[in-house]
Amino acid sequence: MTDAPQFDVIVVGSGMTGGWAAKELTEKGLRVLVLERGRNIEPGTDYPGEHMPPWRVPFGGLPLRALYQDQYAIQSRSFAFDETTRQFWNNDRDNPYILDAAKPFHWIRADVVGGRSLLWGRQCYRWSDLDFGANARDGHGTDWPIRYRDIAPWYRHVERFIGVSGSAEGLPHLPDGDFLPPMEMYAAEKVAKHNIEARFPGRKVIIGRCANLTQPHLGRAACHYCGICARGCSTGSYFSSLSSTLPTAQATGNLTLIADSVVEGLDYDRARKRVVGVRTIDTRSKTRKVYTARAVFLCASTVGSVQILLNSRSEGFPRGLGNHSGTLGQFLMDHWSNIFTVGLMPQLSSAYFEGLRPNGVYVPRFRNLSGQDADADFVRGYGFQGRAACIDPKALGMRMRGFGQAFKQSLREPAWIFWLSAFGECLPRKENAISLDARSVDRFGIPQVRFSFQWSDNERKMTQDALSQGKAMLEAVGAQAVRNLEDAAVGGDSVHEMGGARMGNDPAQSVLNAWNQVHDIPNLYVADGACMASSSCVNPSLTYMALTARAADHASTGLRAGTI
Helix, strand or coil, X not given: CXXXXXXXXXXXXXXXXXXXXXXXXXXXXXXXXXXXXXXXXXXXXXXXXXCCCHHHXXXXXXXXXXXHHHHCCCHHHCCCCCCCCHHHECCCCCCCCECCXXXXXXXXXXXXXXXXXXXXXCECCXXXXXXXXXXXXXXXXXXXXXXXXXXHHHHHXXXXXXXXXXXXXXXXXXXXXXXXXXXXXXXXXXXXHHHHHHHCCCCCCEECCECECCCCECCECCCCCCCXXXXXXXXXXXXXXXXXXXXXXXXXXXXXXXXXXXXXXXXXXXXXXXXXXEEEEECCCCCEEEECEEEEEECCCHHHHHHHHHCCCCCCCCCXXXXXXXXXXXXXXXXXXXXXXXXXXXXXXXXXXXXXXXCCEEEXXXXXXXXXXXXXXXXXXXXXXXXXXXXXXXXXXXXXXXXXXXXXXXXXXXXXXXXXXXXXXXXXXCCCEEEEEEEEECCCXXXXXXXXXXXXXXXXXXXXXXXXXXXXXXXXXXXXXXXXXXXXXXXXXXXXXXXXXXXCXXXXXXXXXXXXXXXXXXXXXXXXXXXXXXXXXXXXXXXHHHHHHHHHHHHHHHHHHCCC
């Protein structure tokens, strides 16, 4: 190409990692274009559900079954989907993919600037070398090209900006972070913590490490405990790219953001081994345009970035851009979940709480920490997220026997429940994959995504162990009527999808190097969940953000030095 590039860096995606790439690169003086396929929205102004009282929620919050089945069959599975948030979500009818009933995967996605950073659960946990070394240790997947020491400074960098509340616990397998003051546990959670830690040596019950502010931070207000974060937050009290990273990037004067812009593919110059163009389609007018830059960051989400790479075929990469190894699209992972244990805690009838704390408690992984546990027939492990809650005692009264004054008085007192939900590690397996179906194109003419995903025996054995351990812990805290609830979890339901363009030391076994660069294409970075070589069992967003900040620093250094 003879024309000068229009930008220094193009970032595809404006969500969790796209916002971080934009912030880091613009602050280093680079001219950055962010391309977002969703529509543009303004913080606060476009949060119609924020603080909407229950009596104003359409149809009392009940699902619009016919509409959801027709247009939101996949998205409506999310805990955060309802009539107060529907405007943020992808329309499944307008943007379909191939759902294989035999090997299904649920692709949960947003369709606005800011992406799923508006809708996430905000749990932030660092990985440790137990996680980064897992593949090398047990032989599943390819070894990570980094270890905890490589990413620890970037965890700190991210935590200090986004604001993570939490408690220091000194656990080697769940490293402490740079925390704001922790939120307080409810009375029932304090009882559970005391009893579980006394009954099960080595286990901990800690307050969740959460990207909700417990004090004012970098111009954002402390959380006011309205408890409905997914509706949007005008005060920016929880981290989203719309409230934090994108405004910071905009303030530099180096950011251009274009919404309603689908990236169809990337143009590759085989002779120069460089990406030279980003092909886009305007979602409203369907007009096509090519943007150019010195470097490109794919931050379109795990599936979105893999789709772009697979659709960027050329003479040099006939199986998809960067796919010399043949692993592009393979080793898709998600956390298994939908495993609950719940019980009543009648001993706390006089306790109550104020506000709606947007956080819960966490039981860190306790299985297979120092080698293989003798009674575990699976590798790796899981953790529990949970919380205590007061429920309307009259709802219980409908199912309780009783009569007279004492019974009626009991229905005026709050009833506590305590529940735990397990999240477990998914092994990286070649059979779990993303591909494109050229015979089925979307409304822009782009081949639709097809998934092939199944849980392995290891995940199934782990879920049964989690049910057993969850029940034992609730019984130990004195809970009554303890029940295990197991829903048929489908891949994608945890919205923690990872893999497809994994990092690795060996270009013959991976797509990316230790800096999130595509092997042999120095000006192309993939900085979202697609880069993950394993899944750990903790929420992955903090790791995505730290890897992105690290990759952006590497890219800016290379661009200044002329090595990229």
